Amino acid sequence: MEEEVVVNRKAVLKHHLPPDRVPKESDMELVATDTVRLRVPSGSTAVLVKNLYLSCDPYMRSRMTKHDEPSYIPDFVPGTVPTLNPVYVDLFSILCEYVFISAASGAVGQLVGQFAKLMGCYVVGSAGSDEKGIDIYFENVGGAMLDAVLANMRLNGRIAVCGMISQYNLGKHEGVHNLLALIAKCICMQGFLVSNYYKCYREFEEKVVQYIKEGKIVYIEDIAEGLENAPSALVGLFAGRNVGKQLIVVARE
Ligand SMILES: NC(=O)c1ccc[n+]([C@@H]2O[C@H](COP(=O)([O-])OP(=O)(O)OC[C@H]3O[C@@H](n4cnc5c(N)ncnc54)[C@H](OP(=O)(O)O)[C@@H]3O)[C@@H](O)[C@H]2O)c1
Known part of the structure; x- marks a missing residue:
């Protein structure tokens, strides 16, 4: 042949x-x-x-x-x-708190929101809005959004820094003005890379496939x-x- x-x-x-x-x-x-x-x-x-x-x-x-x-x-x-799935590892360890997610309808954001809700959290997602007081911020956007969130964080808040898309097309990155909030509110802010968590991928797959089968998670693709x-x-x-x-x-x- x-x-x-x-x-x-x-x-x-x-x-x-x-x-x-x-x-x-x-x-x-x-x-x-x-x-x-x-x-x-x-x-x-x-x-x-x-x-x-x-x-x-x-x-x-x-x-x-x-x-x-x-x-x-x-x-x-x-x-x-x-x-990818950088959202998984950071969220399965949190319980019943107020979570704010920027770029919430995107590839990462939509999963973070649903995971957080499954964990019993109160979730607010936005592409730029007012918030009441945030325990956990899942950062996708950076810049002015980060500043606004810092001003609205609660005591002992945590910020998981996944991405800062608003900065990716700027030669000089914008400054962040409200960093004093890290001290005053004892906030812990930490970045992460999905590649550091590939060892958890099998566990992620098993849990998420099950959630999808049960209709607990839906995932939108464009x-x-x-x-x-x-x-x-x-x-x-x-x-x-x-x-x-x-x-x-x-x-x-
Ligand atoms: N740490 C890691 O390992 C890792 C892995 C994957 C992704 N990420 C990061 O996670 C974030 C989301 O990625 P994704 O793949 O899920 O993309 P996505 O959210 O599906 O798509 C990007 C979205 O970002 C928003 N956006 C674009 N330009 C913006 C700007 N200048 N200011 C504010 N918002 C803007 C838009 O959503 P709206 O229209 O809703 O604003 C756009 O639809 C990115 O920052 C990415 O770099 C990090």
Whole structure:
């Protein structure tokens, strides 16, 4: 039987971006340079993987800029292909408190809110609103939002710093003015990286699949059709166009 050979299409970064602007669709392009044989050589133990869905995430923005100092994740190389669940570990240990979540309808935020509710917490989610008094803040946005929340935290509050998307397209990051609240209200603020918790992934999967089966968790996905729409989907994250986890479907099966 003749081997099937297909063209491998890629969405690649054309050039590095300056740190102080939002990415544009024209910063990326679709290329079809190489071909892939849809069969592994006979006798080989190799596995051929077909990608159906691609993830589209805010952290990719940082990788589009060339850094002089190495970041926690390598910069993209122009012309090559840009290659979760950080919410879980931080929330299963909290009980019956007031939780505020920014970017609450996004990929991360929607799960944080539901986990916190399952844990018995009172949850407020927003993209910018007034709050009464917050025990736990799940930070996705940073900047003015963080300042507003610091002013509204309660005594012994905790802030889990997941992301600061409002800062990702600024050359110089905004200052935070209400940091004295950390002292006055004895607030504990800690950042984390999802990659440090991959060891918990199996436990996460088991619990969350069960929750989904029981209808205790629902998860909203925002699916862009086709690789050609990947650049627009990535740009859309920074304009708040996505509702739910942004994915790109490149093949249905
Ligand atoms: N620590 C980790 O390991 C880790 C892992 C994954 C993600 N993260 C972080 O978690 C956060 C959420 O990521 P996600 O994947 O769930 O994305 P997402 O929330 O699904 O999408 C991004 C959302 O951020 C909001 N946004 C965009 N630009 C903004 C701005 N300038 N100011 C305020 N809000 C803005 C928009 O929502 P609204 O329209 O609702 O404002 C947008 O829809 C990001 O900060 C990301 O970097 C961290």
